[in-house]
Each structure stands twice: as structure tokens, then as C-alpha cells.
Amino acid sequence: MNPLNKIIFLSGFLASGFLLILLSCALYNNWKPIIVIFIFLVAPLPNIIANSIENNRDDFLTFGNDRGNNPTPLEDACKYITGTFVVSGIALPIMLHHTHLIQFGAMVLSITGGLVVYVDIILFIWFFEEDEDDTDELNF
């Protein structure tokens, strides 16, 4: 699978995710679920930031960034924040539906769309990280 196909496939996938979220807002004429897009767009950022910081850091004494596979506290904290963001993106529409602020259909559409957007970003990172080096680290 060459990179061009991957990019086309992923962009179509991403567009369908955005479409679902926008539909959930526009069909019911209630633009509250639009926040889900921002939550899921921010969700992968902590891991990306942590990875770039940790890969550029030289350790005292070892002069390498090989810590024997043991994650640093920064990486742990970023994973924690990622988990928080993902569940927030799912919990926000549920809360809005439970408090009668949006319809049931809008809840389902925005959760599905948000998960599609998130999975798309993860797939994007995963596809193009695979080429560089074989890291089988579990980064969502």
C-alpha cells in the first residue's frame, strides 16, 4: 500500500467523521455537539508531545534515549491525559442527551463521528510511524 493510497483513504475516512458530527448538529439544529470535534482533535496531542520530548532528550551519563523500555513519568502522565480526553469525548454527548439538551440521534451520530475522527488520527500516526522504525509501543 503506497503512501498516496493511505493518505486518500485516511482523508476520506476523516471527512466522513466530520460529516457525522456536523450532521448530528445540523439535523437537529442544535450546535452543542460540535465540541466533540475539538475534544477528539486534542486527544492525540499529549502522546505526540511526550514522544517528541522524550526522543530529543539526552540522558545524563548514558547519552542516549534508551531507558530500557521503562516509560518516564511524563509519558505516563500524557497517557493518562489521553485516556481522560477520549472518555470525555464519549461522555460529553451522553451527558448532553441525559440532560435533554440534545436528541438521542444527535448523541449517537456525534459519538460515532468523534470515534471515527480519533481512530483516523491514530491510524495516520501508526501508518507512517511503521516505516521509520519498528516500535511496538502501545500508543493510542
Add this chain to the structure above:
Amino acid sequence: MEQQQHLFKFAPFIKLPKSAKLRSIGVYVAGALFAVGFWTLLDAAVYSRKVNASIVHVTFTDWIPFICSVIGMLIVNSIEKSNLFGNDNSFLNSTGTNTVWAARVILFFGFSLLAGGLSGSFMVFILKYLIKDYGFPTLGMGVANIVCNGCLMLSCIILWISQNIEDEYSYSLAL
């Protein structure tokens, strides 16, 4: 070095599984649980403002246990745990005993705040909702408080456990 790895006497029997992936999953699950707790309480607050028909509303009182739990959780998980066992790396820091005592006292405050948050949520539930014989939609706001603080405590426990999971290759490069 090997001796000080064990926390309990019966360490071989309760050996934690060693895997970097399991550790990652544990940290993610802990973060997810924190979000579940936070959104449960926020849901109760919005519900009370928007839908609630009764005269009882979620006020700042209901948020105090949550704030206690969050502060406790921050403290507990910010402590460097190697400080607790003392004398381990005393050749690196000259003020060994002071650090150990400070770590123990601060950790004690952290756990007290966590436990205080959970029992405070029970107290709010009983004093504000249960004792006045409210029906269920109103009672649900108190239950949400307990669920929230329970989730925070569980999140803290899972984070603590998964931070103690060592990778099996982590000693391969030890001097």
C-alpha cells in the same frame, strides 16, 4: 538491589505481571476512570440546573469531596516512590532521612484527602439527600457524587498499581 524490590514478605505470591503494554493499558484505564468520575458529577450538576423539578440543587457543597479527591490524587501520584523505602539511593542524595520523612508525611496527607473525599461524598449523600426522604431523580444526584469519588479512588489505585509494574527488560541495562 534485588532485596529492596519487594514490598511485602510474600512478594513471590503476589507477583505483579511484568509488561510494558499492561502498564500502558493500566495508565489509560486510570485516565478513563477519572473522566468517568468527572463527567458523572458534571452530569448531575447540569441535570440539576436544566431538568430538575425539585427544589434541591447541586451546589458547591457537592463539589467539595471531588476537589479533595483530586488534590489527594495529585499528591499521591506525584510522590517519587523510591523515597519511601529510604536508604536505597542515599549515596546520591545526602539528605536521605529528611526526604523519606517528608515523603511519608505528604503521602499520608494525600491518602487522607482521597479517603476524605470518598467519605465526604457519602456524607453529602446521607445528609443532603437520604435523610430527607427524596425520591429517585433527586436521589440520583447524591448517588452520582458517590460514583464520582469511587471512580477517582479506583483510578488512583489502578494508576498506583500500574506504575509499580516493571518491564521485564528494564534491568537488562542496569549497572
